[in-house]
Structure formats: structure tokens, C-alpha cells
Amino acid sequence: MSFESIENQLPFKTEEEGNLFRKWLNKNKPLKAKQLDIDMEGSFDNGFILDAYNLYGLEYENKIKKDE
DSSP states (O other), X not given: OOOOOHHHHOSOSSHHHHHHHHHXXXXXXXXXXXXXXXXXXXXXXXXXXXXXXXXXXXXXXXXXXHHO
């Protein structure tokens, strides 16, 4: 049985990608960002941003695709 590295399961590969999500969340859901303790910039692989992505990642991804 092969286990993937945790990095392969993260929604963001770089701090820049994580910060784009952080900024989107703060702009579009400022109260939720505050409740989830998501600043405009920070780590792209900590529990706070992963929790936020689990809640709002689909909405974020749909917005990104729509804007392309």
C-alpha cells in the first residue's frame, strides 16, 4: 500500500496560491474569515486554511473557473 505525501493532498502548492484563497475569503466572507482566523496572508498548509478550504473551497474554485 502506497501513501501519498501530505503535500500532494493540499489544495495549494505555494504560499502565493494560499494567499489568493485567503484574500478571496476575507473579501467575500469577512465574518467567516475572522471566525476561522484566516488573515490576508500566511501559511498555505496549516490547519486553519485547510479547514476554511474544506468549507469554501468548492465555491472558491467555481469562482476561479468562472473568471478564466
